[in-house]
Amino acid sequence: MVLDKKDIQNLADLAKLKLSGREIRDYARQLDKVLAYFGKIKKLKLNQVKESLSGADERATVWRQDQPKISDTSLLQQANMSADGYVVAPNVFKK
Amino acid sequence: MASIDIKNLTIDQIQAGFRAKDFSSVELTKAYLQAIKTDKLNAFISVSENALIEAKAADKLLASGRGTVLTGIPLAVKDIILVKGLLATAASKILANYRAAYTATAVGRLQAAGMVVLGKTNCDEFAMGASNENSYFGPVKNPHDARRVPGGSSGGSAAAVAAGLAPLALGTDTGGSIRQPAAFCGVVGVKPSYGRVSRYGSMAMASSLDQIGPIANTVKDAAYLLRTMAGQDPLDATTLDQVVPDYIEALSGQAKTLRLGLPKEYFGKGLSVEIRSAINDLVEKLRSQGFDIKRVSLPYSDYALAAYYLLMPAEVSSNLARFDGLLYGLSDKKNLSLDQWYKQVREDGFGPESKRRIIFGTYILSAGYYDAYYKQAQKVRTLIRQDFAKVFKNTDVLLTPATPTTAFRLGEKSQDPLSMYLSDIYTVGANIAGICGLVLPIAKDKNNLPIGLQLLAAPLAEEKLFTLANYLEKINI
Numbered sequence: 001m002v003l004d005k006k007d008i009q010n011l012a013d014l015a016k017l018k019l020s021g022r023e024i025r026d027y028a029r030q031l032d033k034v035l036a037y038f039g040k041i042k043k044l045k046l047n048q049v050k051e052s053l054s055g056a057d058e059r060a061t062v063w064r065q066d067q068p069k070i071s072d073t074s075l076l077q078q079a080n081m082s083a084d085g086y087v088v089a090p091n092v093f094k095k
Numbered sequence: 096m097a098s099i100d101i102k103n104l105t106i107d108q109i110q111a112g113f114r115a116k117d118f119s120s121v122e123l124t125k126a127y128l129q130a131i132k133t134d135k136l137n138a139f140i141s142v143s144e145n146a147l148i149e150a151k152a153a154d155k156l157l158a159s160g161r162g163t164v165l166t167g168i169p170l171a172v173k174d175i176i177l178v179k180g181l182l183a184t185a186a187s188k189i190l191a192n193y194r195a196a197y198t199a200t201a202v203g204r205l206q207a208a209g210m211v212v213l214g215k216t217n218c219d220e221f222a223m224g225a226s227n228e229n230s231y232f233g234p235v236k237n238p239h240d241a242r243r244v245p246g247g248s249s250g251g252s253a254a255a256v257a258a259g260l261a262p263l264a265l266g267t268d269t270g271g272s273i274r275q276p277a278a279f280c281g282v283v284g285v286k287p288s289y290g291r292v293s294r295y296g297s298m299a300m301a302s303s304l305d306q307i308g309p310i311a312n313t314v315k316d317a318a319y320l321l322r323t324m325a326g327q328d329p330l331d332a333t334t335l336d337q338v339v340p341d342y343i344e345a346l347s348g349q350a351k352t353l354r355l356g357l358p359k360e361y362f363g364k365g366l367s368v369e370i371r372s373a374i375n376d377l378v379e380k381l382r383s384q385g386f387d388i389k390r391v392s393l394p395y396s397d398y399a400l401a402a403y404y405l406l407m408p409a410e411v412s413s414n415l416a417r418f419d420g421l422l423y424g425l426s427d428k429k430n431l432s433l434d435q436w437y438k439q440v441r442e443d444g445f446g447p448e449s450k451r452r453i454i455f456g457t458y459i460l461s462a463g464y465y466d467a468y469y470k471q472a473q474k475v476r477t478l479i480r481q482d483f484a485k486v487f488k489n490t491d492v493l494l495t496p497a498t499p500t501t502a503f504r505l506g507e508k509s510q511d512p513l514s515m516y517l518s519d520i521y522t523v524g525a526n527i528a529g530i531c532g533l534v535l536p537i538a539k540d541k542n543n544l545p546i547g548l549q550l551l552a553a554p555l556a557e558e559k560l561f562t563l564a565n566y567l568e569k570i571n572i
Contacts, residue, residue, distance in 0.1 A: 015457045017450055018442035027454055030512050037513055038401040042467050051473035052480055054303035055289040055529015064329045074196045080426035089421055090436045
């Protein structure tokens with residue numbers, strides 16, 4: 001197995017996901033199979049090849065003008081907790 | 096008003112109905128809303144509370160003679176695309192009650208032309224799946240056989256058009272999510288070139304691969320929609336600064352002057368005998384009508400699916416990081432710490448396939464594996480682009496199968512992610528290379544299920560797809 005249960009648990013922590021024991025077992029098994037199939041890409045010798053970030057011509061990407069705008073207050077109203085025009089998050093440190 | 100036969104209506108037929116006063120946009124919209132209400136396929140997640148208001152405004156515009164060809168025409172929108180004020184769940188529990196704060200550019204342009212949004216269609220969660228079985232709101236059923244899947248991820252959009260619940264729909268295509276369900280449901284679906292249509296307001300799954308595109312009953316209807324949706328958008332920096340050709344004009348182009356190609360890698364083992372023979376029959380027919388059809392090769396095709404299933408989860412794991420239960424969507428108990436909060440909301444809110452891809456993407460992007468997988472896949476993307484660029488020097492349109500099989504049964508592949516991923520094998524290349532593709536029905540198999548043909552053309556060569564597809568439709572294959 002390329003990925004054992006401990007690896008999956010570590011990845012879940014990094015990705016901020018809580019997984020059940022069953023999910024961890026299933027994902028380890030399934031990802032192993034998927035990786036065995038797609039891992040063939042590792043064997044290609046591609047030292048001379050440049051990477052592409054997308055299918056489009058990257059020179060075509062033009063950034064829009066960086067102009068300040070008043071924030072859309074309707075976006076703030078979607079927040080689950082807010083106060084005085086700020087989004088409120090749970091405590092980062094234990095009290 | 097006599098009852099309206101809404102099955103398989105085209106834009107031209109609807110406009111003729113408006114002009115002849117056979118029905119108004121309000122009456123037509125009511126007929127579709129009624130059909131959606133009694134739908135057994137589970138094609139829609141929600142209907143728009145504004146549909147009849149929009150239809151009423153469209154009728155006024157039509158009466159004043161200031162309407163466009165799209166004015167008053169109903170449209171279904173995949174639930175991953177935002178329409179201001181309407182639910183936008185992405186078929187996920189994490190957004191089950193979320194209402195969009197703004198409208199996607201593609202939808203906004205169609206609304207500005209007078210289209211009426213009927214509602215939001217079911218799909219795989221965050222557009223991740225090939226069967227529409229990954230929806231929090233339950234699977235969609237195939238209109239041709241309710242025991243089978245409609246394909247995915249835009250399964251609700253394709254099923255809605257095929258079943259006459261909407262004359263037109265929008266989908267999104269990251270690895271085949273418009274074309275594969277179009278093939279399974281027997282309708283026309285277009286994946287525009289990367290940068291042709293604005294992605295603004297489409298929830299990002301894999302930003303370097305996603306495109307919004309039309310699903311329709313006819314090639315002409317798809318052309319009407321794309322003509323209006325396409326073009327540069329200051330709100331999406333990846334949209335291309337290129338004039339949008341008149342795709343309706345392209346329908347009457349000279350199909351026989353197009354040089355056609357059959358990429359041999361798309362006809363290898365794994366392709367169903369019936370699909371292979373349907374395409375062979377069509378190729379023979381076209382040759383006898385004077386078409387120039389050559390065998391071509393795309394040597395790196397074999398690596399396209401591998402590159403796709405490395406690049407896509409990497410982008411997914413980044414894009415889905417924004418769902419944190421703070422800014423919008425599902426929330427949790429206030430007494431949790433921030434870290435516990437994130438984990439709890441995401442555990443409760445994401446379905447199994449989303450979690451699987453987040454884990455996989457996190458692995459691919461982690462130190463030590465990044466070069467072996469992600470960077471290598473980006474290099475393979477270059478090779479695949481070069482493959483297509485080389486072939487398109489001497490070929491205008493490639494003919495390929497859209498899918499290895501016709502629609503499979505519900506539950507058949509849901510426990511085996513790899514076999515599900517393999518159903519994207521003919522479609523992912525177009526997303527990786529940024530080229531355009533169109534799928535249209537060409538035949539039925541022995542179970543009376545539709546067989547789709549995929550046409551592929553160079554970046555921004557959608558006109559060629561429309562010219563050839565319209566010809567194929569006309570010779571009534």
